[in-house]
Amino acid sequence: MYNFRKIEEKWQNYWKEHETFKAEDDFSKKKFYGLVEFPYPSGSGMHVGHIKAYSGLEVIARKRRMEGYNVLFPIGFDAFGLPTENYAIKTNIHPRIVTDNNIKNFTNQLKRVGFSFDYERVIDTTDENYYKWTQWIFLKLFEHGLAFRDKTLVNYCPSCKVVLSNEDSQGGKCDICHSDVIQKEKDVWYLRITEYAEKLLEGLKDVDYLPKIKLQQENWIGKSTGAFVNFEIEGINDKLKIYTTRPDTLFGVTFMVIAPEHPLIDKNKDIIENMDEIYKYREVASKKTEFERIELVKDKTGVLIKGIKAINPVNGKSVPIYTSDYVMMGYGTGAIMAVPAHDGRDYDFAKKFNIDIIPVIKNPSDDTLPYVGDGVMINSDFLDGINNKKDAIKKMIEFLKEKGIGEAATQYKMKDWAFNRQRYWGEPIPIVHCKHCGNVAVPYEELPLKLPKIDNFAPGTDGESPLAKIDSFVNCKCPKCGRDAKRETDTMPQWAGSSWYYLRYIDPHNDKELASMDKLKYWLPVDWYNGGMEHVTRHVIYSRFWHHFLYDIGVVPTKEPYSKRTAQGLILGPDGDKMSKSKGNVVDPNEVVDVYGADVLRTYVLFMGDYALDCPWNDNAIKGVSRFLDKVYNLKDKLNDKEGYTKELEVIINKTIKKVSEDYESMKYNTGISELMKLVNSYMDINSITKDDYMILIKLLHPVAPHITEELNEILGNTKLVENSSWPKYDDSKVVDDVIVIAVQVNGKVRDTIKVRTDENKEVVENEAMSANNVKKHLEGKEIVKVIVVPNKIVNIVVK
RNA sequence: GCCUGAGUGGCGGAAUAGGUAGACGCACAGGACUUAAAAUCCUGCGAGAUUCAACCCUCGUGUCGGUUCAAGUCCGACCUUAGGCACCA
Numbered sequence: 001m002y003n004f005r006k007i008e009e010k011w012q013n014y015w016k017e018h019e020t021f022k023a024e025d026d027f028s029k030k031k032f033y034g035l036v037e038f039p040y041p042s043g044s045g046m047h048v049g050h051i052k053a054y055s056g057l058e059v060i061a062r063k064r065r066m067e068g069y070n071v072l073f074p075i076g077f078d079a080f081g082l083p084t085e086n087y088a089i090k091t092n093i094h095p096r097i098v099t100d101n102n103i104k105n106f107t108n109q110l111k112r113v114g115f116s117f118d119y120e121r122v123i124d125t126t127d128e129n130y131y132k133w134t135q136w137i138f139l140k141l142f143e144h145g146l147a148f149r150d151k152t153l154v155n156y157c158p159s160c161k162v163v164l165s166n167e168d169s170q171g172g173k174c175d176i177c178h179s180d181v182i183q184k185e186k187d188v189w190y191l192r193i194t195e196y197a198e199k200l201l202e203g204l205k206d207v208d209y210l211p212k213i214k215l216q217q218e219n220w221i222g223k224s225t226g227a228f229v230n231f232e233i234e235g236i237n238d239k240l241k242i243y244t245t246r247p248d249t250l251f252g253v254t255f256m257v258i259a260p261e262h263p264l265i266d267k268n269k270d271i272i273e274n275m276d277e278i279y280k281y282r283e284v285a286s287k288k289t290e291f292e293r294i295e296l297v298k299d300k301t302g303v304l305i306k307g308i309k310a311i312n313p314v315n316g317k318s319v320p321i322y323t324s325d326y327v328m329m330g331y332g333t334g335a336i337m338a339v340p341a342h343d344g345r346d347y348d349f350a351k352k353f354n355i356d357i358i359p360v361i362k363n364p365s366d367d368t369l370p371y372v373g374d375g376v377m378i379n380s381d382f383l384d385g386i387n388n389k390k391d392a393i394k395k396m397i398e399f400l401k402e403k404g405i406g407e408a409a410t411q412y413k414m415k416d417w418a419f420n421r422q423r424y425w426g427e428p429i430p431i432v433h434c435k436h437c438g439n440v441a442v443p444y445e446e447l448p449l450k451l452p453k454i455d456n457f458a459p460g461t462d463g464e465s466p467l468a469k470i471d472s473f474v475n476c477k478c479p480k481c482g483r484d485a486k487r488e489t490d491t492m493p494q495w496a497g498s499s500w501y502y503l504r505y506i507d508p509h510n511d512k513e514l515a516s517m518d519k520l521k522y523w524l525p526v527d528w529y530n531g532g533m534e535h536v537t538r539h540v541i542y543s544r545f546w547h548h549f550l551y552d553i554g555v556v557p558t559k560e561p562y563s564k565r566t567a568q569g570l571i572l573g574p575d576g577d578k579m580s581k582s583k584g585n586v587v588d589p590n591e592v593v594d595v596y597g598a599d600v601l602r603t604y605v606l607f608m609g610d611y612a613l614d615c616p617w618n619d620n621a622i623k624g625v626s627r628f629l630d631k632v633y634n635l636k637d638k639l640n641d642k643e644g645y646t647k648e649l650e651v652i653i654n655k656t657i658k659k660v661s662e663d664y665e666s667m668k669y670n671t672g673i674s675e676l677m678k679l680v681n682s683y684m685d686i687n688s689i690t691k692d693d694y695m696i697l698i699k700l701l702h703p704v705a706p707h708i709t710e711e712l713n714e715i716l717g718n719t720k721l722v723e724n725s726s727w728p729k730y731d732d733s734k735v736v737d738d739v740i741v742i743a744v745q746v747n748g749k750v751r752d753t754i755k756v757r758t759d760e761n762k763e764v765v766e767n768e769a770m771s772a773n774n775v776k777k778h779l780e781g782k783e784i785v786k787v788i789v790v791p792n793k794i795v796n797i798v799v800k
Numbered sequence: 801g802c803c804u805g806a807g808u809g810g811c812g813g814a815a816u817a818g819g820u821a822g823a824c825g826c827a828c829a830g831g832a833c834u835u836a837a838a839a840u841c842c843u844g845c846g847a848g849a850u851u852c853a854a855c856c857c858u859c860g861u862g863u864c865g866g867u868u869c870a871a872g873u874c875c876g877a878c879c880u881u882a883g884g885c886a887c888c889a
Contacts, residue, residue, distance in 0.1 A: 001839085212804055212884095219803065219885060226889080244889060257889090300887085326887040336889045344801080345887055413888050533883075607825075609812060613805085614882075621812060624825045630840095671814065674824035681824090684841095743820035748870045750820050774856080788869055794819045798869050 001626070002633040004597030008707040012114055020723055021073065021116040027522045029070035034061045035502050035562070037531035037539075038076040038123075040494075041102035042083055046109045047579070048571050048587045048617065052605040055704075056568055057530045058115050059606070059664055062703035065116075066727040072523055073116055074505040076123035077103050081494045085425040088457045095425045095457070099126055109590065113598045114707055116723075121508045125497030130504060131427040132448035133514040134496050137546060139430055139441050140553060146192040149439060152418065153286075154463070156184035162459045163422050183286060186463065189429060189490065191417040193545045197221050200544055209565040210612075213536045220537040222413025227397055229337065229406035231256065231310040233264075234318055236271070240264060240310055243332030243411060247400065248392035250314045251380040252339040252360035254350065256321045257302065259334040260285045265305070265323065273306040278323060285325040300326060300349045312337075313405040314396075315381065324349065332411055341369050361388050417542065419493060424457045424466040426491030434478035434485040443479050451491075465489040499543040500550075502526050502561060514555070521557045529562040536567065566667060569613040571605065576616045587617050599705035600626045606669035606704060629708055631680050632701065636715055640688030651737055652682050653696055657730035660700045669704070676701055691716055696728050744769040745796040746778040754795075762789045769795040 015021065034057045039050055054075075061073040079099045088095045103124060110117065123130055141147040154163045159179040163186070193200075201221050204214050226245035233240060240256060258264055260282040269275050281303045302324030309318050326345055327336050340350035341359040347370035350357055360380045363371040377383040382399070383392045400406030420429060430442035430449040442449050452473040460468040467473055467489040478485035500514070506523045507515035531539075540562075547561040572578060573585025580586065592601045604625040609615030656679045663672030679697055683689050694716065702709040702722045713722045740758055742765075743750045752772040756765050766789055769775060775797070782799035789795050 215804065216884065222885090222888070224888075242889080246889080324887090327889075328887080331888045338889085343889070345889080348887095411888075413885090537884080607812095615812070618812060618826070621826050627840095628825085670812090671824080674814075677824055741820085745820085745870070748868095753820070777856090786869065788819095790819060790870095794870080796819080796869050 001630055002708065004599060004707070007711045008112075008114065008598050011707045011710045012111060014710075015114075015116070016111075016119075019120070020721065021071075021118050022120055023072040023074075023118045024070055025519055025522070026070060027518070030068070031072065031523060031527075032061070032064040032069040033072045033523050033526045033528075034064070035505075035526045035529045036075070037535060038078050038498070038501060039106060040081055040083075041077045041079055041099065041106045043087060043098070043102055044581070045102075045105055046589055048589050048592070048601075048605065049579070051113060051589050051601060052571055052611075053531065053568050054110075054113075054115055055602050055605050056566075056611055056667060056669070057528060058602075059669065059703040060528060062116055062706065062723065063664055063727060065723055066699065066702070066725060068726070072121075072505065073118060074121045074123075075110065075115070075117040075119070076121075076501055076505065077106065077125065078494070078498050078501070079103065079124055079126040080426045080491075080497055082423065082425070085423055085457055088425070092455075094453070096126070099124075112593055113589065113602065116706070121505050123501060123504050123508055125427075125501065126425075128448045128450055129511065131497065133504065134427050134492065134500070135430045135442075135447050135449055136444065136514065137500060137550070138427075138492070138496075139444060139447075140555075141191060141549065142431070142439075142441055144549075144553065146195060146549065147419065148190055148192065149187055150190055151185050152188050153183040154186045154188070155181045156186075156463055157181055161461045161463060163463045184463065188418055189420040189488075191419045191545075193417045193542070194412060194414055196545050196548050197223070197412040197414050199548050200541060203544065203548065203560050207560050207563055207565070209562075210567060213533075213540075213565055213567060216533075216536050217541055220414060220541060223410060224413075225408070225410050227400060227406050228333070228409045229313065229400060231313060231337070233268075234309040234311055236268070236308070238264070238268070240321070240335055241333045242335045242337050243409060244337055246339065246342065246393075247396040247406070248377065248383065248388040249339040249342050249360050250312065250337070250396060251383070252341050252358045253312050253317075253319060253337045254340060254356040254358055255319050255338045255353075256310045257324050257327045257336050257338050257346075257349070258305075258321060259327045259329040260323050260325055261329045262323065262334045264308075264335070268308055271307045274303070277303050278305065281323065300324060300345070300352050302326075302349065302353070304353070313403070314399070320355070322349070322353070330415065331413065342372055344370050344372065346370070417495075417545075419496070420490035421493050422459055422463055422465040423491055424451070424454065426493070427451075427496055428467065429488045429490055429492060431488040432476055432478055432485045433488060434481060434483065436483060437478055437480040437485075439488075440478055440480045440485070446479075460489075465491060467491070495539060495542050498539055499546045502529075502543075503547075503550075503556065517557065524556065524558045525560055526562045528564045528566070530566045530568060532570075533567045536565075540565065566612070568611055569609070569615060571608075572614055572616040574617050574619060579617075592622070596622060596626050597629075597707075599629055599708050603629065603673060603705050607673045609670060611667045611669050628677055628680065629705060631684065632697065632705075633708060633712065635680070635683055635689060635694060635697075636712060638683070638686075638688050639691060639694065639716075641690050648737075649682065649686070649693070650734055652679065653693060654730040654734040657696065657700065657728045658735055661727070661730075664703065673704065698722060699725060699728050740792060742792065743794050744772050744775050745794065746775060747798060748796060751775050751778050758792060762791070765789050765791075765795060769797065 036054050036057050061071050064071050084095045084098050087098055125131060138147060156163055157177065157179060159177045201218065201223055204217060224245050226243060227247040229242055229244060231240045231242065265278060302322045305321045305323055308321055310321055312319055327334065338346040338349065340346040340355065340357045342361060357369060358379055359369060360378060361371060361375045362378050364375050374387065374389040377386055377388055377392050383395060386392055397408050428449045428451055430447060432440045432442060434440050452470050454466065454470055457466055460466055474486050474489060476485055476487050503515050507519045510516060543561060547556060548559060550556045551559050570578065573583060575585050577583055577585060589601060600622065604622045607625055608621065656675050659675045660672045663669065698709045698712050699722060709722050736758055738758060739755055741753050741755055744752045744754055752774040754768045754772050756768055766787055779799060784797060784799050786798040
């Protein structure tokens with residue numbers, strides 16, 4: 001085995017000394033900005049999953065350097081967050097110290113693997129020079145009315161007196177003390193991301209994201225089109241506004257449903273006859289946890305509101321109004337028109353409460369209801385006989401508009417972004433609450449608003465942040481009127497720092513602005529962003545939102561932050577399960593580097609399977625990769641420049657360059673590496689190889705296994721790094737063999753193979769095929785119906 | 801329930817403008833080298849039938865149908881599995 005320890009240490013030191021991977025702000029050069037998701041520096045150190053995630057773009061970054069690009073390939077740390085805070089609570093060690101140690105540990109590990117990051121540009125979201133600008137962006141959002149305070153219901157544990165996330169309160173029980181979680185009303189900060197829903201959706205058209213990534217974002221944004229329709233309330237001067245995506249089915253409305261919290265109820269509590277019953281229902285519904293709501297999907301509950309009725313504006317029919325928790329206040333108008341014949345949920349409800357069901361679209365196959373498909377309108381007056389989707393929707397919307405009872409409308413599922421946590425280890429929200437002036441922004445020149453040093457990180461009582469206990473932090477003067485005021489004590493969520501970090505890499509030490517426009521203009525957009533599928537909705541959408549906003553206020557020069565986004569698959573444990581400490585199937589990258597070296601680890605994580613798919617770790621398979629690199633190294637003993645190579649080898653080499661180049665670009669690293677293995681096998685089969693041929697292998701392998709290739713390059717007497725050399729080119733005329741083997745089928749079954757010249761004319765090929773030994777046998781006594789010759793591919797003889 | 805992927809040897813996985821299924825690697829078996837082992841090198845390796853042996857033959861890419869000279873690949877219906885969304889009107 002080659003001495004990887006010595007070689008890898010040597011080259012890592014060399015790269016560090018010579019700043020080999022430093023990105024230059026030289027605007028005359030063509031640039032490539034490759035981005036990987038920066039890690040959360042957890043106490044348990046790096047995971048092999050990190051190695052896989054970074055190795056993908058590492059290959060591209062190194063290839064780009066060889067192609068002459070000025071490459072920015074940065075790394076940093078997303079270091080605010082709960083695990084560190086919880087660890088601090090347990091051990092009473094300050095999160096700052098914990099974070100610094102973890103970052104040190106991560107950095108050492110990253111360097112041991114030899115990633116070509118520019119360590120001059122490392123950022124840490126918990127650094128006050130960084131979060132100063134996170135706070136700055138928040139203030140800009142606040143200034144533009146996109147950050148606001150509103151009441152919401154949060155999961156609250158009355159025993160621990162803390163606000164819990166959904167994850168920490170599963171099944172309605174507090175994760176820590178197992179008592180019942182209640183829903184508590186609280187004032188929280190929101191970012192108005194819904195304002196950008198359309199722009200975020202629209203922007204997807206201009207970027208190159210994997211189709212499944214675009215789809216997930218589209219679903220997350222959840223645009224739907226339909227109409228608002230106003231229903232009169234019988235006898236009183238009031239209206240019920242509903243949202244529907246199916247205005248075509250208006251004639252099929254047999255009842256209305258409103259959310260339990262709908263204001264119509266309280267507004268009319270004097271005429272409603274069964275308020276007691278409704279109050280009771282409302283209370284039960286509000287206590288239902290998320291979990292129960294999902295479980296009880298099929299069992300519809302609700303209460304008929306007695307005393308008020310709605311009038312269907314298209315036919316004047318009087319219909320009952322129910323309240324049910326299957327309609328939610330947070331979407332549309334919190335009220336729906338129910339068409340049980342053509343909606344599954346309305347149908348279930350109607351069956352349970354014995355309500356009329358009137359079909360308005362003919363089910364083309366049978367009369368089964370509910371029928372949610374398209375078809376011809378029936379029982380619908382002026383819509384009868386036309387197709388619902390093609391014509392009825394349009395016609396109905398025109399009708400609604402003309403009569404002034406409704407209009408076309410668009411809705412989004414996406415909700416505003418709840419932007420605060422009651423925790424210590426996060427960016428302080430730079431707002432002061434003043435009795436006289438309300439919520440007042442901390443002046444820009446006072447940023448960063450530093451996180452005060454405290455000793456007790458446990459959450460405050462009554463669901464408050466630990467910061468609420470620090471009087472010297474809380475008590476302050478109102479920046480506007482100068483009177484006594486109190487600071488906001490909540491901190492920002494972990495998503496904040498990661499929403500703009502790619503901008504800071506571009507100009508990490510700037511203390512005047514978050515990044516200079518000149519540099520942003522040169523480096524943006526990120527050319528290629530790779531990361532996990534789990535961040536495709538939240539993180540990527542949040543950062544796109546911030547970027548769009550920053551574009552609108554003239555801080556960044558592009559609309560979209562990332563022009564391309566890909567995602568890698570997980571590395572599963574050797575048992576095929578997701579790696580987790582509790583299962584004991586976690587592979588430590590350090591141990592692999594100790595035994596096999598960094599180059600083997602890097603090569604293996606890329607070779608183990610399709611980069612985009614999940615794949616189990618296999619302790620044995622890594623040996624094959626180790627053998628491969630040994631062979632590459634040992635080939636140096638076969639060097640002999642005198643001997644010229646054969647035509648056959650020339651084709652193999654050209655084909656390899658082509659295939660490897662293409663495979664790297666499409667992240668098919670596994671087949672790219674297998675191609676290199678084949679090339680090595682070809683080299684092994686001959687007596688000696690030339691330096692030129694060896695260099696091709698070294699260069700193609702370099703992005704994957706850079707230490708061994710730099711070493712071999714030096715052994716070959718080159719003074720220029722492989723990293724600074726050029727990517728091999730192939731000759732298009734030399735990627736095809738002169739003679740190829742093609743299969744001959746009889747009735748679709750392969751019976752023999754023949755050797756023919758490439759692009760040989762059809763007649764010759766046909767004759768060859770007919771006279772192949774085993775083919776003749778199958779043709780005996782049969783009548784030839786047809787002969788199909790596909791050039792350079794196959795011959796198929798059809799017989800009877 | 802809806803939306804996405806994925807189902808191919810003992811294992812990880814190759815091969816899709818339809819054209820020799822199983823590249824490459826692992827594991828395994830036999831051989832060479834060695835006092836021996838490790839390492840390395842060579843050979844074999846989907847299943848079955850047949851044969852002294854080879855050729856040859858049959859079957860085979862989750863299931864069932866279909867289109868085609870030809871289907872892992874296209875179409876229809878389903879099954880399993882992973883992930884995402886979830887009473888979104």
